């Protein structure tokens with residue numbers, strides 16, 4: 534089957550998305566009407582466009598590429614970047630709420646938006662020239678271009694400072710060699726932001742057009758998680774990249790790490806969306822399903838699970854809202870972002886596992902979103918810095934002692 538045929542074969546089911554918003558501490562009162570409007574617009578779109586197709590895409594490991602247009606129309610690509618570049622110019626809390634709703638649909642759909650906005654558009658905006666911004670940002674915002682971000686290497690994941698991908702000066706070009714691994718969107722990308730060492734050993738960011746000779750992006754198959762997202766490698770064999778493609782305004786690991794701070798912040802919100810979907814499904818199922826002559830929700834052990842889930846969701850909502858206000862005032866530290874990402878992802882994964890139990894056997898099927906969220910969250914626990922890496926970042930922040938070195 535060709536790629537076009539595969540995309541055309543995506544099944545749309547009429548099954549209703551019955552998600553209801555749970556806001557135990559009236560956190561909506563803390564949001565502006567613009568923030569709620571943006572959130573609700575994404576929620577409606579997910580209901581109409583993602584929920585009817587996502588189980589089929591997940592089952593057959595198809596990246597639903599046609600969603601890119603809708604994501605662009607929602608302003609989900611780099612929402613907080615300036616309007617001048619075709620972006621929505623929202624605050625950071627709005628960006629977070631959008632990621633929450635996308636991941637309520639599927640982590641892979643949120644990934645598509647995170648990578649494009651936080652990992653490709655943000656570095657071009659933050660570290661690029663005005664010419665680079667005008668060349669790439671409007672096309673990425675409109676979804677005409679798909680971007681990817683190459684940091685991880687086959688032998689250097691948690692420790693990107695040891696990367697071996699490199700650029701060498703060759704007149705008006707750099708010669709790029711090396712390989713990147715686990716790159717979301719690389720097989721379908723038009724452009725990649727790649728991090729490589731220069732001859733002085735400094736990490737630099739370079740914008741690579743994917744049709745450059747010597748650049749390939751083989752797809753990684755066999756993923757049992759994030760199946761509605763496409764992942765690949767990036768291989769560079771003497772690829773000649775014009776010097777004008779170098780991001781001039783940053784040097785060192787703080788370049789990619791500051792993009793990651795943006796994306797990790799979005800994941801903190803996103804994981805909350807997945808947790809809310811699992812809780813909502815478990816609450817409804819436990820009220821409707823009867824055993825021993827009464828609803829599952831009537832048993833104390835089920836109530837314990839549900840009460841703990843909504844408590845953890847509420848704590849995470851408060852943490853995330855506060856992180857959003859810190860981001861909006863420019864005061865959030867990378868360590869606070871790490872705490873938000875780590876806490877919310879493990880909270881969501883724990884809730885997914887409990888929700889799976891409440892659904893009994895049905896919980897392992899794709900009649901319900903639980904197992905898909907659970908499997909996705911295993912990736913989310915690992916990418917953008919693993920659970921343990923974020924713990925060590927918090928440990929370093931509170932003790933002042935670096936456990937990495």
Ligand code: TGC
Nearest residue numbers: 644647684691694717785786787790791794867916917918
């Ligand atoms: P270290 O010496 O601590 O720091 C180097 C420089 O970077 C600065 N810095 C940050 N800047 C901005 N934001 C942050 N979050 C920052 N963290 C550190 C730091 O101040 C320093 O600046 P300077 O001026 O002194 O040079 O670096 P280290 O080599 O010891 O590493 C620290 C460590 C382990 C925390 C870091 O390497 C790390 O975070 N590792 C995890 C790697 C990771 O997260 N990879 C993610 C790959 S991309 C991805 O997964 C995308 S998934 C996409 C999808 O959603 O589908």
Ligand code: FAD
Nearest residue numbers: 682683684685690691715716717915916917918919921922
């Ligand atoms: P490793 O670094 O080998 O870690 C393995 C285990 O060892 C982990 O549990 C880790 O916590 C632990 N560990 C490592 N160091 C320490 C330590 N100092 N102390 C204690 N424990 C430690 N990367 C990109 O650049 N761009 C992308 O778009 C991208 N998309 C991804 C999509 C998917 C589906 C996946 C799975 C990954 C993606 N990644 C991407 C890569 C991701 O960021 C890495 O997988 C992650 O950073 C971990 O690296 P690793 O897999 O090499 O694990």
